Amino acid sequence: MADRHQEHGWIRLGTEIVHEGPHLTVHRDRVVQPHGVEGTYDHVEIADGARIVMVDGRRRVAFVEDACYPLGTRLLHVPGGGIGKGEDPLDAARRECEEETGWCPRDLRHLTAFHPLPSRTPAVVHLYLATGLFRGAVRRDPTEAGMTLRWVPFEAAVDAVRSGEISEAASVIGVLLAERALTP
Template identity: 90%
Template sequence: MTEHHHEHGWTRLGTEIAHEGPHLTVHRDRVVQPHGAEGTYEHVEMADGARIVMVDGRRRVAFVEDAFYPLGARLLHVPGGAIGKGEDPLDAARRECEEETGWCPRELRHLTAFHPLPSRTAAVVHLYLAMDLFRGTVRRDPTEAGMTLRWLPFEEAVDAVRSGEISEAASVIGVLLAERALTP
């Protein structure tokens, strides 16, 4: 690969794929750092995500609890998942709501898009607020077999974020932005 200059001060001299799997690709680039030293930089290519703060008519927030292998623990978090190749983020959000919770939103409002780990991946997570929910069908994939649905009153959800009980990034950002969006 030829030398590749970036306006942010880094120069990529070459790249190799260190690992390619079904969910992510690890790249190892030879780079010139902004201060001039040569080195290597590893980064991960993965799908963008869609995550949803679902609020029902009783002002309860839908959370799913699932086991996260790297943490060796179960975490409460807002529903969501990877956006498929060529899939619209809004469609992915709608699909993930139903698949993981069995509820579908009539209203989806974009809250923000954020970079969950910018030092390691360019992947973006799109956050939505979902309201006016109606019944659908749960369709969890095999890795989500142990997933459970839990509804928390909105103020409890905010308190759980503030206390650190809910610590997953999209859930923290989503609940706090939804609080602002839903405050008259």
């Protein structure tokens, strides 16, 4: 069964779906590892994501805060979400800006793409810097009902990242890359 894993020394002997839900699928593969040992490898299939560092004309960053079930707390992070099948990451970023914050970007600049958990999922997160913001309409889905919008002065956002107050991966990477992009 030839696949992308073989060229890196892995051989997949078979796969089973352990769980399939609306947002993720858990696979358990029977594999031969690069050093020749046979075993299993669990991995998760999730949609790629688009996350956005939105900076307004007053040099404030838009953060959303919502309940993060796995952490058991509310979490402050940059807006974003999953990219639909066949959807362009740039279009997803525009959609997510408006849905979660009620603001639309005139300008979107791709900052980077990264793998959030490469040992567990091949998903990629695309990070954007959004400027030239204008009013749109908030259209959160039911799972985002308790989400709130908070504008944070840019330097305070950078300080919150550096102190660990803001710890969500896309927010940390995005704010630090936006700092570099916006520094003359």
